[in-house]
Amino acid sequence: MSDVLAVADHRRGDLRDVSYEIITAGRELADETGGDLHLAVISGTVDEFAEKLDREGVDAIHTVDYGEEFNHGVYAQTVTQLYDDLAPQYVLTPNSVNGLDYAPAVANELGLPLVTDTVGLETDGDTLTATREMYGGKVETTTELEGQAVVTIRGAEWPAADGTGDATIEAFDVDVDEDALGTTVNGFEEVGGGDVDIGEADVLVSVGRGIEEEENLEIIEELADALDATVSASRPIVDNGWLPKNRQVGQSGKVVTPDVYVAIGISGAVQHVAGMKGSDTIVAINTDPNAPIMDIADYAITDDLFDVVPALTERFQ
Amino acid sequence: MKILVTVKEVATVEDEFEIEGTEIADQYLGADLNEWDDYAVEEAVQLQEAGIADEVVTVTIGPEDCEQTIRQALAKGADRAVRVWDDALEDVDLLDVEAKTEILRGVVEEEDPDLVLSGVQSGDDSWGATGVSLAEELGFEWAAVVNHLEHDLDDGIASVRRELEGGVEELTDVELPAVLTIQTGINEPRYASLRGIRQAQRKPLDVQTLADVGVDETVVDSDLELTDMYEPESESDVTVWEGSAEETAGELADLLEEKGVAP
Numbered sequence: 001m002s003d004v005l006a007v008a009d010h011r012r013g014d015l016r017d018v019s020y021e022i023i024t025a026g027r028e029l030a031d032e033t034g035g036d037l038h039l040a041v042i043s044g045t046v047d048e049f050a051e052k053l054d055r056e057g058v059d060a061i062h063t064v065d066y067g068e069e070f071n072h073g074v075y076a077q078t079v080t081q082l083y084d085d086l087a088p089q090y091v092l093t094p095n096s097v098n099g100l101d102y103a104p105a106v107a108n109e110l111g112l113p114l115v116t117d118t119v120g121l122e123t124d125g126d127t128l129t130a131t132r133e134m135y136g137g138k139v140e141t142t143t144e145l146e147g148q149a150v151v152t153i154r155g156a157e158w159p160a161a162d163g164t165g166d167a168t169i170e171a172f173d174v175d176v177d178e179d180a181l182g183t184t185v186n187g188f189e190e191v192g193g194g195d196v197d198i199g200e201a202d203v204l205v206s207v208g209r210g211i212e213e214e215e216n217l218e219i220i221e222e223l224a225d226a227l228d229a230t231v232s233a234s235r236p237i238v239d240n241g242w243l244p245k246n247r248q249v250g251q252s253g254k255v256v257t258p259d260v261y262v263a264i265g266i267s268g269a270v271q272h273v274a275g276m277k278g279s280d281t282i283v284a285i286n287t288d289p290n291a292p293i294m295d296i297a298d299y300a301i302t303d304d305l306f307d308v309v310p311a312l313t314e315r316f317q
Numbered sequence: 318m319k320i321l322v323t324v325k326e327v328a329t330v331e332d333e334f335e336i337e338g339t340e341i342a343d344q345y346l347g348a349d350l351n352e353w354d355d356y357a358v359e360e361a362v363q364l365q366e367a368g369i370a371d372e373v374v375t376v377t378i379g380p381e382d383c384e385q386t387i388r389q390a391l392a393k394g395a396d397r398a399v400r401v402w403d404d405a406l407e408d409v410d411l412l413d414v415e416a417k418t419e420i421l422r423g424v425v426e427e428e429d430p431d432l433v434l435s436g437v438q439s440g441d442d443s444w445g446a447t448g449v450s451l452a453e454e455l456g457f458e459w460a461a462v463v464n465h466l467e468h469d470l471d472d473g474i475a476s477v478r479r480e481l482e483g484g485v486e487e488l489t490d491v492e493l494p495a496v497l498t499i500q501t502g503i504n505e506p507r508y509a510s511l512r513g514i515r516q517a518q519r520k521p522l523d524v525q526t527l528a529d530v531g532v533d534e535t536v537v538d539s540d541l542e543l544t545d546m547y548e549p550e551s552e553s554d555v556t557v558w559e560g561s562a563e564e565t566a567g568e569l570a571d572l573l574e575e576k577g578v579a580p
């Protein structure tokens with residue numbers, strides 16, 4: 001019980017970045033436990049995926065050629081059967097939307113402790129120390145546990161593994177109980193299209209929950225007009241129906257990389273930051289000097305947006 | 318059809334706070350209904366208004382203090398509430414997913430709903446896992462991160478959309494009984510009306526102990542131990558402009574001009 005089993009993530013024919021990052025996280029743990037790093041690739045063009053995933057540090061890749069796309073039942077059954085075969089100390093999955101659709105079920109079925117959304121992992125071979133965030137990133141915590149566990153890792157926290165490996169690649173003969181598959185995936189749909197592409201904008205004036213009321217959006221639009229910029233938003237503004245989905249920046253919205261991103265009344269939750277951290281210059285206007293957005297901002301004004309935004313607009317009118 | 322909604326009172330933190338040991342000091346904490354659960358309650362109430370659900374029951378694991386928060390769900394239209402609490406839970410500083418799963422299982426087995434709605438995650442400790450874990454425990458089907466649910470629920474199937482990353486939605490059919498973890502934006506949660514708030518005071522709120530829901534006290538013995546809490550070290554070299562709003566806005570305006578942004 002010193003091996004690590006990590007599971008890759010892919011969608012519609014492409015491996016997702018976290019699949020390479022989980023190799024790095026898994027290798028680091030396996031180095032300490034003294035075991036091997038096993039990787040599972042389930043559904044889709046598994047042979048092609050396996051070839052890409054054969055990077056430095058991977059000892060074995062188990063492919064499961066069953067179905068095209070993610071189905072949580074197939075994933076959960078495969079991972080539990082692999083677990084029975086390999087008895088790994090740690091099972092690692094991405095903390096992606098799909099990861100969260102099977103990892104908790106696997107942990108519960110196997111009776112293993114579960115730690116989700118980790119941003120750091122260390123082990124001395126017995127004790128696992130996981131770093132997580134709480135309260136939307138305001139604090140970090142460490143959680144310890146002995147022995148085996150199922151752990152999900154946050155994307156973009158570990159570097160992608162590179163190099164070429166010499167892993168054994170083998171088809172894993174999973175016995176899928178089809179009667180137990182109670183969900184059917186019928187397809188996908190892209191949302192958030194429309195006339196405006198915030199991904200094209202050079203300057204984004206982005207508004208968050210700090211704006212409080214729909215009618216207050218006016219001051220944001222006035223600023224954007226004065227700057228000849230485009231308005232984008234964090235999720236709650238779109239959830240409230242105050243702006244259309246195509247304005248949403250973040251994990252489930254758009255990834256943007258403008259020259260200047262002005263975050264107004266946005267706390268900087270990880271799912272938001274995932275969509276804008278590549279911006280050239282980031283400016284935050286936020287009353288909270290400890291808001292997580294401050295960690296990635298280049299410039300900040302820790303003051304009331306209702307004072308700062310109109311003053312700024314006035315300068316350009 | 319009967320719908321059970323899991324609801325949690327979450328802790329909110331003020332801008333300035335202090336940490337004591339592995340907790341944020343009490344005086345900096347507030348409380349609110351978990352944002353995701355608010356959407357789950359609304360979805361259930363809409364299913365009731367559409368004549369599809371006959372009864373909507375909320376369940377929470379939490380101390381007496383959280384009753385006011387839980388009654389918000391009753392004020393918005395849920396019929397009754399179950400609250401599980403026990404002396405054994407009093408000093409637990411980490412109620413992990415495994416423990417919540419076992420306790421909630423006790424309630425679900427008692428209530429026997431056709432559909433369980435939970436939130437995608439708790440806003441405070443963000444495990445994002447309780448709903449799916451509970452489904453597995455119950456032998457129910459499930460779907461995580463649901464941002465649309467067809468309200469006909471014909472033939473024992475829930476047709477949902479799961480919100481994946483990058484503006485892609487997955488269209489999925491889920492056999493009932495099932496647990497769906499509800500994502501924000503699936504609907505527009507209502508504000509409780511004054512009448513609703515008054516009525517909520519009279520709706521049943523049933524308090525149960527661990528023994529009542531058939532769970533042993535050892536459920537609180539977690540494999541996980543919270544060992545530290547700290548403010549993340551800032552890696553940033555952010556330039557913070559000081560002064561009046563006119564002054565700071567002036568600094569930003571200068572920067573924008575320098576970057577060639579301003580027209």
Ligand SMILES: Cc1cc2nc3c(=O)[nH]c(=O)nc-3n(C[C@H](O)[C@H](O)[C@H](O)COP(=O)(O)OP(=O)(O)OC[C@H]3O[C@@H](n4cnc5c(N)ncnc54)[C@H](O)[C@@H]3O)c2cc1C
Pocket residue numbers: 097136207208209210211233234235236248249250251252253254264265266267268269270271272275285286287288291303304305306437438462
């Ligand atoms: C699966 C999943 C996917 C998600 N996808 C996305 C996504 O794509 N995009 C996204 O944005 N979020 C996403 N989220 C939600 C994310 O977790 C946060 O809830 C959200 O980003 C918070 O938005 P916010 O910063 O506007 O609001 P809050 O976190 O509430 O922050 C409001 C900020 O405004 C500040 N403020 C308040 N009043 C003022 C004032 N008068 N002047 C100045 N500042 C003020 C506050 O200090 C605070 O920092 C997702 C969550 C999940 C679970």
Ligand SMILES: Nc1ncnc2c1ncn2[C@@H]1O[C@H](COP(=O)(O)O)[C@@H](O)[C@H]1O
Pocket residue numbers: 322323324325351353354376377378379414417434435436437438439440442443444445446447448
């Ligand atoms: N103490 C609790 N009582 C009732 N429901 C809970 C509790 N904790 C979590 N849940 C439910 O599980 C969902 C996911 O929470 P979590 O897995 O803790 O992030 C929440 O949105 C709630 O619906």
